[in-house]
Amino acid sequence: MGEANAAGSVISVGVNLLWLRPGRVGGSEDYAVRLLSAIAPDAPVRLTLFVLPGFAKAHPALAERHELSVVPQGRGRALRVVMEHTWLARQCRRRGLSVVHHLGGTVPWVGARPVVVTVHDIQPLDHPEHFGPIKRRYLRRALPWSVGKADAVITVSEFCRRRVIERLDPADTPVVVMSAPVDLSSGHAEGPLGAVEPDLDHPFVLYPAVAYPHKNHEVLLRALARLAHDGVDVEVVATGAPGPQDTALDRLATELGVGPRWHRLGRLPRSVLDGLYRQAAAVVFPSRYEGYGLPVVEAMVRGCPVVAADAGALPEVVGSGGRLVDPDDQAGWAEAIGALVGDADARREWSEAGRNRVGELAGGDPAEELVALYQRVAGGGDRGDGDPVARREARS
Template sequence: MGVNLLWLVPGVVGGSEEYTVRLLHGLADLGATDLEIELFALDDLRRAHPDLVARFATHTVRLRGRAKALRVVAETTWLPVAIRRRHLDLVHHPGGVVPLGRGGVPAVLTIHDLQPLDLPENFSRIKVAYLRAMLPRSARTARVITTPSRTAGERVAERLGVPVDRIHPVLHGLEPEAFAAAPAAEVDRVRAERGLARRWILYPVITYPHKNHVTLVRAFAALAATHPDVDLVLTGGEGPAEADVVAAIAACGAGGRVHRTGRVPRADLDALLAGAAAVAFPSRYEGFGTGVLEAMAAGAPVVAADATALPEVVGTAATLVAPDDVAGWASALAALLDDDGLRRRRIAAGRERATAFTNRAGARALADAYRAAADRPAGPPDSEGGGAAG
């Protein structure tokens, strides 16, 4: 079978890149003798993920990843020809839609979430219109649909009318090294280099509108006066909500204690997680929430939004708060800062919860989804397909 990675622009498509690459490595580790997998990708994949390319037969097309129109063309011209030449039984499309002209081969589709349909105000009108047309067609075309959480799968069934027996949750997972907290010396180094207070609250995401930084900044302002030894650290690059976040920080009265780091090296992020007094995730919308899982594995107590997939991920291991409840966020964070016993319990529960999510389990679920698709009758013809969603 083939895996269509023409949508995967390294360093641009975000968490879906990490999820997909990690699962493919997991499939290789499984060593399933009934699955022979080939990759179809941009040439950039060889440079960004040489270790992945080394594990699979890989066919690439020389296109610049940011040239979206050319990628769409490649998916509707080069890809079908390459698929037919390889005589594949199935093709997996992890990028969210099934391309037009899929080469007459049955499809497996991954839908990471339906945010463009559920929160259209966060996207361009062109993208929303495009996905409103293409997502339902792709869902009807695919024999099997995988989603990164059960919550996302339920939403796909509800919004797109997909029978639940065609939806296979393939959850994010961690490798064992994710549970190795950064050494105390590394935490001290990062704290000194960044000029942080003795304790800090961390939110490690780009400033997208749905990530809801403003609520967290306002909650921090509410507890800053009573907790003078605590800073707020916001890592991640600038997104479409950057101006709103900057304005909220300027108005909060504690802006000097809000640290904007931009993107940080992985070693620094690990140290920030390991040393955090709390990690906050007030996001309004998540198909899964990998950052929450990584925080729990690193031994950080978590406060998360009671929204979409986050409750599924954290279970009872974190404090849940309504996304826009500023007073609730201030109270939940203050409780972790003031109660060492609660903090220790949250850390222990989070670590235990994180052990339930392994990349090996995700890879097994994906392999089972492939096998289920191979056993299903053929889907509708190519006219039901869409184009690249990247």
């Protein structure tokens, strides 16, 4: 498990972020940035972040706090994988790191030990139809290899932890849950709305998600058509980086006669997105598969009512803080949206329920648990009651 460290000494940790294309990988980027940013400045770890060009510009606070090692070439997934097996392996050996943390779900075939890997979900195994043939074949081999090689596996939810254990059989390797830190202070900020189309004089619901097939935007469009037929004045605002379903969704909105009610705004600055969270009648999240679902937590922190799919990790995360609907129940989504749009008391009730729920989610300290895990893997941790990871495992 690595050379033992004296109690209280600082251990050196390399964090592989070569998979993180700023602004392109959605929730996994938000998770990684939040978790690393939450590590206390006086924590007994020294991080080296292995990153792509452009990372420092996208995340200047992390760049100021930690050493960055920027890969000399990083365009294209195939080249990034090659660099993980060559350049990254050499960099880790040269630095003599105590632990290497691969935060993107896979561990290279060659490289330094000991290893921690974060598996955000195993959708490539559960739903391979959502992936191209090359990526599907690669991940079918890489995910089991990564879990088998790791000295510890991190997942982002209990749902994901169960799926890892059921599908990948980690044997004696510890599999622990570390969700993203919850920043309750953001719920009190009064961010400006900014210059946003569409006309926000109309009530709207917000879906902050890239249009991948499993995100299931289509059910919202079909629910929107039902609501339009019933005379309910509501629109759908979708945000996120360009996705593979964008053109098809625009076409479907036109076919259903709800094109003017469907607004795809792309990736927005944080201040603008904050404003949308606060003005929306609800955040709607009909995804069929989520390893966690950070946007629903963002909504609850900001007092925005949540309607989410009863699928994946979403029931675990939302708990009693929002309404759950079958992801393919068009009538159910129409009814849930219509009920919130037309009832201010219901919106206040679900807003309060969401705030109560995030208070529960904010009870732990994932960053403290991460540091404790690094220490354990490096050989200097404590399996006793003072170890927050041991306490988490004892509750599992």
